[in-house]
Each structure stands twice: as structure tokens, then as C-alpha cells.
Amino acid sequence: xxxxxxxxxxxxxxxxxxxxxxxxxxxxxxxxxxxxxxxxxxxxxxxxxxxxxxxxxxxxxxxxxxxxxxxxxxxxxxxxxxxxxxxxxxxxxxxxxxxxxxxxxxxxxxxxxxxxxxxxxxxxxxxxxxxxxxxxxxxxxxxxxxxxxxxxxxxxxxxxxxxxxxxxxxxxxxxxxxxxxxxxxxxxxxxxxxxxxxxxxxxxxxxxxxxxxxxxxxxxxxxxxxxxxxxxxxxxxxxxxxxxxxxxxxxxxxxxxxxxxxxxxxxxxxxxxxxxxxxxxxxxxxxxxxxxxxxxxxxxxxxxxxxxxxxxxxxxxxxxxxxxxxxxxxxxxxxxxxxxxxxxxxxxxxxxxxxxxxxxxxxxxxxxxxxxxxxxxxxxxxxxxxxxxxxxxxxxxxxxxxxxxxxxxxx
Ligand SMILES: [Ca+2]
Numbered sequence: 161x162x163x164x165x166x167x168x169x170x171x172x173x174x175x176x177x178x179x180x181x182x183x184x185x186x187x188x189x190x191x192x193x194x195x196x197x198x199x200x201x202x203x204x205x206x207x208x209x210x211x212x213x214x215x216x217x218x219x220x221x222x223x224x225x226x227x228x229x230x231x232x233x234x235x236x237x238x239x240x241x242x243x244x245x246x247x248x249x250x251x252x253x254x255x256x257x258x259x260x261x262x263x264x265x266x267x268x269x270x271x272x273x274x275x276x277x278x279x280x281x282x283x284x285x286x287x288x289x290x291x292x293x294x295x296x297x298x299x300x301x302x303x304x305x306x307x308x309x310x311x312x313x314x315x316x317x318x319x320x321x322x323x324x325x326x327x328x329x330x331x332x333x334x335x336x337x338x339x340x341x342x343x344x345x346x347x348x349x350x351x352x353x354x355x356x357x358x359x360x361x362x363x364x365x366x367x368x369x370x371x372x373x374x375x376x377x378x379x380x381x382x383x384x385x386x387x388x389x390x391x392x393x394x395x396x397x398x399x400x401x402x403x404x405x406x407x408x409x410x411x412x413x414x415x416x417x418x419x420x421x422x423x424x425x426x427x428x429x430x431x432x433x434x435x436x437x438x439x440x441x442x443x444x445x446x447x448x449x450x451x452x453x454x455x456x457x458x459x460x461x462x463x464x465x466x467x468x469x470x471x472x473x474x475x476x477x478x479x480x481x482x483x484x485x486x487x488x489x490x491x492x493x494x495x496x497x498x499x500x501x502x503x504x505x506x507x508x509x510x511x512x513x514x515x516x517x518x519x520x521x522x523x524x525x526x527x528x529x530x531x532x533x534x535x536x537x538x539x540x541x542x543x544x545x546x547x548x549x550x551x552x553x554x555x556x557x558x559x560x561x562x563x564x565x566x567x568x569x570x571x
Contacts, residue, residue: 193516193517193520193521193522193523193529194522194523194524194525194526194529195512195513195515195516195522195524196524197466197494197496197498197510197511197512197524198254198257198510198511198512198513199257199508199509199510200221200248200256200257200493200508200509200510200511201223201225201246201248201261201508201509202508203225203261203506203508204230204506205225205226205227205228205229205230205506206225206226206229206230206231206232206236206238206275206506206507207223207224207225207226207246207275207495207506207507207508207509208223208224208238208243208274208275208276208478208479208495208507208509209223209224209243209272209274209275209276209277209290209479209495210222210223210277210479210481210493210494210495210509211223211277211278211279211288211328211481212279212481212483212493213279213280213281213286214281214485214486215281215284215286216281216486217251218249218250218251219249219250219251219252219253219255219256219485220247220248220249220279220286220288221247221248221249221256221493221509222245222246222247222277222278222279222288223245223246223247223275223277223495223509224243224244224245224246224272224274224275224276224277224290225243225244225246225261225263225275226238226240226242226243226275227242227243227244227270228240228242229242229506230506231506232475232476232497232504232505232506232507233441233475233476233497234440234441234474234475234504238274238507239274240274241271241272241273241274241293241322242270242271242272243271243272243273243274243275243290244263244264244269244270244272245263245264245266245269245272245275245277245288245290245303246261246262246263246264247261247262247264247288248260248261248262252485253483253485253489253491253511253513264288264303264310265310266301266303266310266312267312268292268294268301268312268314269290269301269303269312270292271292271293271294272290272291272292272293273290273291273292273293273298273320273322273325273326275290276290276291276325276326276327276479277289277290278290278327278328278329278330279329280329280330280331280336281331282304282331282336282354284307285304285305285306285307286304286305287302287303287304287305287329287336287354288302288303289301289302289303289316289327289329289338290327291320291325291326291327291340293322293325296322297318298318298319298320298321298322298325299314299315299316299317299318299319299320300315300316300317300318300320300325300327300338300340301313301314301315301316302316302329302354304354304355311355313354313355316338316354316359317338317340317349317359319342320340320341320342321341321342321343324341324343324369325340325341326340326341326369326370326371326372327339327340327341328372328373328374329374330374330376330381331376332350332374332376332381332399333379333381333401334352335350335351335352336350336351336352336354337349337350337374337381338350338359339365339372339374339383340362341369341370341371341372344368345364345365345366345367345368345369346364346365346367346369346370346372346383346385347362347363347364347365348362348363348365348383348399348406349361349362349363360404363404363405363406364406365383365385365397365406366397366406366408367385367387367395367397368387368388368389369385369387369388370385370386370387370388370417371385371386371388371417371418371419372384372385372386372419373419373420373421373481375420375421375422375482377423377428377453380398380399381398381399381401382396382397382398382399382409382421382453383395383396383397383399383406383421384396384419384420384421384430385397385419386414386416386417386418386419386432387411388417391413391415392413392414392415392416393411393412393413393414394411394412394413394414394416394419394430394432394448394458395408395410395411396408396409396410396411396421396430396453396457397409409453409454409455409457410453410454410455410456410457410458411458412448412458414432414434415434416432416433416434416446417432417433417434417435417443417478418432418433418478418479418480419431419432420432420480420481420482420492421482422482422483422484422490423482423484423490424449424482424484424490424514424518425488425490426451427449427450427451427518427519428449428450428451428452428453428457429447429448429449429482429490429514429518430447430448430457430458431445431446431447431448431465431480431482431492432445432446432447432480433445433446433468433477433478433479433480433494434446435476435478438469438474439469439472439473439474440474441474441475441476442468442469442474442475442476443468443475443476443477443478444464444465444466444467444468444469444477445464445465445466445468445477445478445480445492445494446461446462446463446464446465447461447462447463447465447492447518448460448461448462448463449461449463449518449519460519461519463518463519463520463521463522464521464522464523464532465480465492465512465522466492466494466496466512466522466523466524467523467524467525467528468496469528470501470502470525470527470528471501471502471527473501473502473503473504475496475497475498475504476495476496476497476504476507477494477495477496477497477498478494478495478496479494479495480492480493480494481493481494489513489515490513490514491511491512491513491514492511492512492514493509493510493511494509494510494511494512495507495508495509495510496508496509496510498510498524501525501527512524
């Protein structure tokens with residue numbers, strides 16, 4: 161794609177348009193932005209379960225690749241436990257797309273639970289983790305790169321369930337922290353010496369799983385949790401270092417799954433993927449934003465991030481992971497079956513650079529943005545695409561598509 165074609169479009173839609181008709185000139189325009197995600201992996205086998213870390217020089221992306229599944233949810237079964245952990249490294253996030261994938265050469269790098277990985281930069285070394293299903297034994301394994309080679313550390317946590325061995329890892333306060341799902345709750349444990357052991361007693365988070373993900377915010381540690389009990393609930397927990405315990409900070413009812421918590425500039429973002437039955441199964445990504453992380457966190461939103469759909473074709477966009485790079489730019493990595501708009505393909509890792517107003521909606525296809533604005537009762541946008549910036553709406557009561565300098569061209 162030539163640079164001249166690398167264009168991003170922002171659909172400016174007059175907010176509260178009926179009110180605007182009456183109070184023309186007083187309503188502030190809300191933006192509904194459209195950007196196209198970047199594809200990071202392209203194996204013919206299903207790839208999912210990504211995690212990413214920066215070691216001060218390079219970005220390390222880890223994910224699972226199935227040994228067998230080449231289909232997708234609507235024609236296959238990606239929920240198998242035959243994934244193997246692969247990784248890519250690059251000095252920029254953008255460089256990950258063209259980096260060569262490499263399999264972690266561990267003795268036990270097979271039979272990964274749903275391909276779900278975690279990662280941490282601990283001391284001077286990069287770690288990755290996954291839960292391994294071997295018959296009736298389901299344990300957490302880790303591998304660390306010592307600058308030259310990968311080294312395997314077995315059975316960091318044991319006795320997990322073969323159908324719910326969710327986990328996450330992070331470096332915090334001079335230790336590696338692990339969270340694992342057991343039958344009735346999530347449990348955390350930590351150690352300063354993960355190569356040799358020394359794990360603390362497991363502490364219950366106090367939720368009902370679900371899935372969860374760590375978020376380190378400076379000197380504070382949080383967990384983003386989806387409580388899968390019916391009715392479901394999104395939860396954010398804060399870690400009390402002195403008492404080795406978790407305190408619920410915020411919650412809201414939700415039918416979603418797959419939580420992640422991160423920051424975009426000064427704003428906190430809780431993103432998750434929701435599954436509905438539309439078109440044979442559609443999973444899409446929403447996010448909540450707030451500039452403070454307290455009991456009122458969930459009062460704004462949610463807003464759309466990625467639709468999991470183009471027109472009548474639906475697919476799965478799932479397992480979002482927020483990440484902020486060394487320059488302060490934030491990304492949402494996710495697993496997606498998107499391919500040509502009318503037909504999905506096998507799962508791959510993708511990311512969106514989050515450069516839109518996080519309090520407004522975002523789409524990955526212009527068509528879906530137009531559909532969403534129509535469904536909201538707004539007037540059909542007047543779309544203008546040209547080689548020069550088209551004019552802004554002449555009045556508050558019309559909409560237009562404006563051209564902005566950017567990298568990707570949606571369809
Ligand atoms: Ca489909």
C-alpha cells in the first residue's frame with residue numbers, strides 16, 4: 161500500500177442529533193473513529209493467547225499456535241489444548257508484524273491450555289508462561305531467556321483443571337506474581353526466586369472465575385477480573401502489599417468475557433470481549449474509560465472497539481490485552497479471525513493503536529460505523545473521501561467523514 165493511500169478517516173457524528181436540530185450550534189460533535197488493525201501473525205494454524213513485554217531494548221510478543229486447528233469457531237474448534245508457545249521480538253511494536261516467529265525450545269512446550277500465555281520482564285531476563293495439560297496433570301510452566309538460551313522451569317503452580325487453567329503473570333515489587341484459576345476462585349502467589357521456588361502461600365482474590373489479568377500501575381498492582389457467575393460482573397481488585405490480600409475497587413454487571421486493564425495517556429481502560437449468537441457466533445470488543453480508578457470507574461461507556469462483524473458475516477475478536485510502549489503509545493492486542501470482510505479465517509494476533517478518543521466509539525470498518533450511527537438514530541453520514549481534507553459539517557446537524565493523517569485505510 162502506497163503512503164498516499166495510508167489514510168485514516170474519522171467520522172464526525174453530531175451527538176444528540178435530535179437535540180441538535182432544536183439547539184443548532186450548541187451541541188458538541190462526538191467522534192466515531194475508524195481504524196484498521198494491524199496483523200501480527202499469519203500461520204495457517206490457529207494462533208491466540210498473546211502477551212507482550214518490553215525489556216528495555218526489545219518488545220517480546222508471546223502466543224500459542226495450535227498443532228492441529230486450521231479453522232475457526234464457526235467451522236472448527238479452536239478450544240483445544242494442543243497449542244505451543246511461539247514468540248517474536250522487535251525494537252518497535254510495529255516491527256513485530258514482520259519479525260520471524262520462533263518456537264520456545266522447551267521440553268514441555270506442547271499441550272498448552274488454549275494457547276494462553278503470560279510474560280514478565282524480571283531482573284534482566286524475559287519470562288513467558290503457559291499452563292500445560294498432560295493427561296490428568298495440569299501445571300503452570302515458565303521459560304526464561306538468559307540472553308542466549310531458553311531455560312524451562314516446571315510446575316510453578318500445580319493441580320489446575322484441564323478445562324479452566326487460566327492464568328497470568330507479571331513482575332511487581334521485586335517478585336514474579338502469578339494468578340491461577342481454581343474451581344471456585346482465582347488465587348495469587350509470588351516469589352523473588354522463581355527459578356528455584358520460594359512461592360508464597362496462595363491467596364484467594366475473592367471472586368468467582370472467569371478470567372483475569374494483572375495490571376501494574378507504577379507502584380500499584382491491580383487485577384482486571386470477569387466474574388463468570390450468572391449474572392456476570394466486571395471487577396477491578398487492588399493488591400494490598402502489607403497484608404498480601406485483594407480489595408475490590410470497582411464493579412459493574414456485564415455479559416462479557418476476557419478482561420484487560422491498562423492506560424491510554426492519563427485514562428484507565430477496561431476492555432473485554434463479549435460473545436453473542438449472531439450469525440453463528442460473534443465476539444466483539446468493548447471498553448470502559450475513566451481518568452480515575454475508583455468505585456465510579458465503570459460509569460462511562462462502554463464503547464465499541466472492534467465489531468467482530470462485517471455486514472452479515474460474523475466472527476470472533478477475543479482476548480484483548482492492553483499494552484503501553486516505551487514511548488507512551490498504547491495498543492490493544494487481540495486474537496481475531498478477521499480476514500476478507502465477507503469470510504473469516506483461522507485465528508491470528510492483531511493490534512490496534514489506540515489513538516482515538518477513548519470516550520467515543522471506534523470501528524474497524526466504515527460500513528460498521530455507518531450501521532452503528534444509523535442504529536443510534538443519527539442521520540446517515542455524508543461520506544466524503546478525497547485527496548484533500550473535506551470540509552467539516554456545515555452545520556451541527558449533518559455528519560461527514562474527514563481525512564486525517566494516519567497509517568491505515570479502513571474499508
Ligand atoms: Ca462467519
